[in-house]
Amino acid sequence: MKMAATNFKTENNTLRKLIGNGLTYRIPRFQRDYSWDIEQWEDLWADILSSLQQQPKQSHYMGYLVLQSPDDKQNDIIDGQQRLTTLTLIILAILKNLQRLIEQDEEAEANTQRLNQIRQTYIGYLDPVTLVSRPKLSLNRNNNDYFQTYLIPLGHLPQRGFRASEHLLRKAFEWFDKQISAYLKPIDSHKGQKLAQLVEDISDYLFFTVITVTDELNAYKVFETLNARGVQLSSTDLLKNYLFSVLDRSSESEYELGNLEERWEAMVSRLQAENFPDFLRTHWNSQAKFTRHSELFKTIRQQVKDREQVFSLIRGMEADLDTYLSLTSPELSEWNTTDKEYVTILKMFRVRQPYSLLLAAQRKLNGSDFSALIRAIVVVSFRYNIIGNNSPNEQEKIYNQIAITIEQGHPAELRQIWLLLKPLYIDDERFKRDFAEKSIRTIESRSKRIVRYILCELERHISQNKHDFNSDSFNIEHVLPQNAPDNWGAFTHEESNALLYRLGNMTLLNRSTNRDLGVLPYAEKRPIYEQSNFAITKCLAESNNDWNPTQIASWQTWMAKQATAIWRVDQLN
Numbered sequence: 001m002k003m004a005a006t007n008f009k010t011e012n013n014t015l016r017k018l019i020g021n022g023l024t025y026r027i028p029r030f031q032r033d034y035s036w037d038i039e040q041w042e043d044l045w046a047d048i049l050s051s052l053q054q055q056p057k058q059s060h061y062m063g064y065l066v067l068q069s070p071d072d073k074q075n076d077i078i079d080g081q082q083r084l085t086t087l088t089l090i091i092l093a094i095l096k097n098l099q100r101l102i103e104q105d106e107e108a109e110a111n112t113q114r115l116n117q118i119r120q121t122y123i124g125y126l127d128p129v130t131l132v133s134r135p136k137l138s139l140n141r142n143n144n145d146y147f148q149t150y151l152i153p154l155g156h157l158p159q160r161g162f163r164a165s166e167h168l169l170r171k172a173f174e175w176f177d178k179q180i181s182a183y184l185k186p187i188d189s190h191k192g193q194k195l196a197q198l199v200e201d202i203s204d205y206l207f208f209t210v211i212t213v214t215d216e217l218n219a220y221k222v223f224e225t226l227n228a229r230g231v232q233l234s235s236t237d238l239l240k241n242y243l244f245s246v247l248d249r250s251s252e253s254e255y256e257l258g259n260l261e262e263r264w265e266a267m268v269s270r271l272q273a274e275n276f277p278d279f280l281r282t283h284w285n286s287q288a289k290f291t292r293h294s295e296l297f298k299t300i301r302q303q304v305k306d307r308e309q310v311f312s313l314i315r316g317m318e319a320d321l322d323t324y325l326s327l328t329s330p331e332l333s334e335w336n337t338t339d340k341e342y343v344t345i346l347k348m349f350r351v352r353q354p355y356s357l358l359l360a361a362q363r364k365l366n367g368s369d370f371s372a373l374i375r376a377i378v379v380v381s382f383r384y385n386i387i388g389n390n391s392p393n394e395q396e397k398i399y400n401q402i403a404i405t406i407e408q409g410h411p412a413e414l415r416q417i418w419l420l421l422k423p424l425y426i427d428d429e430r431f432k433r434d435f436a437e438k439s440i441r442t443i444e445s446r447s448k449r450i451v452r453y454i455l456c457e458l459e460r461h462i463s464q465n466k467h468d469f470n471s472d473s474f475n476i477e478h479v480l481p482q483n484a485p486d487n488w489g490a491f492t493h494e495e496s497n498a499l500l501y502r503l504g505n506m507t508l509l510n511r512s513t514n515r516d517l518g519v520l521p522y523a524e525k526r527p528i529y530e531q532s533n534f535a536i537t538k539c540l541a542e543s544n545n546d547w548n549p550t551q552i553a554s555w556q557t558w559m560a561k562q563a564t565a566i567w568r569v570d571q572l573n
Helices: 015-019 038-053 081-103 108-123 144-151 164-184 191-205 216-228 235-247 253-271 273-285 293-303 307-328 337-349 355-364 367-387 395-407 414-424 428-436 445-463 493-499 511-517 522-530 535-543 549-566
Strands: 008-014 024-026 060-068 074-079 124-126 133-135 206-213 474-478 506-510
Touching: 008 015, 008 191, 015 191, 015 206, 038 060, 038 081, 038 164, 038 191, 060 081, 074 081, 074 235, 081 108, 081 164, 081 191, 108 124, 108 191, 144 164, 164 191, 191 206, 216 235, 235 253, 235 273, 235 293, 235 307, 253 273, 253 307, 273 293, 273 307, 273 355, 273 395, 307 337, 307 355, 337 367, 337 445, 355 367, 355 395, 367 414, 367 428, 395 414, 428 549, 445 474, 445 506, 445 535, 445 549, 474 511, 493 549, 506 511, 506 535, 511 522, 522 535, 535 549
Parallel strands: 024 074, 060 206
Antiparallel strands: 008 206, 060 074, 124 133, 474 506
């Protein structure tokens, strides 16, 4: 695997090479607790059995394992802890079954040798007197005590007074214990040998892509690269680990760590982990210099260095969380109806660049000014992104500059914000030209929704009647039909392909009427258009005796003139 120049190495390793090589592994103190449940246990066990029951036995790929190791001796597990912990629990469950065979005096001497050998190779040295282990694997601060005290010695497993994650560890062990007992049931003799072979097979036929990095920054770069390729890793946990490590240096760390953990997990729970980095970056860019995803972790490490700065960051994130969720999930927001409508439109546009500005604005502006700003951003986005199809690269930087200006308290009035927004506002003449030539292929659902939105806004402008563009009571009517026969109108094949999805070729019709019209010629469609409840459709019919390339261009030019009056911010003209 080739990635950007970072200090890391990549190799494919079996479980035997990973654990049976004298190395030790540690889950960082502040990594998430054990969280796998029966769904994941069942999947893993089924994968193991499926691989080993084939003839010949088949290897099974376990995915990426990201380790941090400054010295090639002790490895911190940055990503992959759930899989590695669960595999260790499976081996412990195998040892438990060997222990029972010994207690039942089934090949006691040979099975004792097997148990000790497997334990030393895959679990770690266990002092026979004190039962204190020197483990191959250490879990995080919430799970390690239970793991080392109860699970590794294979003793009694108490159930009262423990965390939910500790109960999951116990339940996972007990579940695999049952599966392995069932695995042994059909076997009449040499059961210990069969168990030892199972360990051998698991260690030889399960393999990982192991990425080993030297420090947190390189780990984050690896996450960014893999995430870009669709492999979702826990960059959120890495950020959390860093912040927690800052607190861990202080004398009051335990109380503060507990407080931070609760607050952090509450935010992650509301956002979901995969959305957390985007939220953090948006929050950061709402009050600090523009930072790209790839630089976020590095920037935070440089600027958040003590406990006061950690808690300041957390307080700011908590204050912005509701606003961010209202922007990304407006259907769940408690904002007023109008603001929710504007944000829903932005979401449909897939325009996220203004989010940092809107976080800053929500903190500083009153309600009416905030509403006016959201509307302005919808108009800017429509002109710039949807109709103009301009590159968004520079857009986010401008929004960031405005956000910082708002955060620093400079603009006392909206008129000062308008001045800063002006570079993103496409002027009337250019917008009119862009709109007059715009095509939107109504193939996928988002494009259809955007066209319905445009047509409904035009309808409202003409008739003052508001229609919900998500309503299923009406459809987009393509005057030149989508499945038009070759002899439809005076269009050549090339003209049909070029003009079918022009905005000027589309209007609104009630669903039943739209279905009935099909591929009728324009002369037969026109009287029906004239009877339509939609003013835009009546107007199209009354204004066009025929339908040909010239008429489409002319009608779309008329639409563009109306659009310029609709999607307009007077303060930016």
